[in-house]
Amino acid sequence: MNIGIITSTLVGGILLISILSFTRLVNTNSLESTLGSINQNRLNETVEILSNDFNKIGFRAPVNPIISIGSTDFSFIGDIYDNDGLDTTTVRWVWDLTDPVLNTRNPNDYYLKRTGPVGVSTTGETRIPVSYFNIDYYAADGSLTTNKAVTKHVEVEIIIESPDPYRTSISGEEMYYRSVWKRVFIPSNLNLPF
């Protein structure tokens, strides 16, 4: 056999494998960057809505504005948007583990549902795909509590994963871009009179 043809085939093969590997790397990184940016935007928007709601707990509401507390289900009363034509309304945040998100590939996605004011004089439900949602409640002394009457601080944690995997390992494990956020709210109206 011609040694030249063998050498060319070998070099060409190595080059082809290099190009294919590089293309795969570019695709993976590009997908990760895109999914990561989208994820961060989604988390930012969710945090914006949630922060506004939680800081308004009890605003223009009765003495104890909390209706019910749970690690994935929280209801309270407050005037969430001052000029929306609605006075105090009931707001509920629930991570519904009976309602998986079916239009994404991520099996960890379940809907985080917010029921409350959504526009001028209207209330409605907002659904956000979330991979983890947890709320802890604290009394004034900083101890964990399950008693809504003594709740003064509310700690919220959200994990949002990308709807599609950016990489699938050889073993078949799908990797999703993950963004995490955790914050303690000390709403003014829960802590009055000081």
Next chain:
Amino acid sequence: MNDFSDVLILMVAMTLFSSFTLTSARNFNLSSTDLARSDAEYRAIATAQNELDYIKWIDQPTKLNPTSTNYVFSSYPVSKVNQFGANNRFEEPVNINAESYLLDEDASIVRYKVIVTVTNTEYTPVISSTVSTIKSFAK
């Protein structure tokens, strides 16, 4: 063309291709690192905001006076491990530093400026977020 010149041309071509590949890979790696850093920075800001929320409820001006024995930041900086996820399966160590100083004082009011800095040392260079607030007390 003879045999040896073919080899030389191939070597030059492969060197150029490798250089291009390495540059592209490095750029993609940088963008991934930036993405992860911006996530960490977002969490550092949330941690700093938590501190400000606690500071909001300080009820005595002496607690913000650095020369007072009641000074709330006398033990700062402090180290803390933020935990995330179900059963706290993710961890992130942060250093929190806070300080306050007298901004102004008159017959009716005293104001302190409070500065909180949260540093995540998991990354190189470290990620640092600083937030500040002004706390006023009526006399």
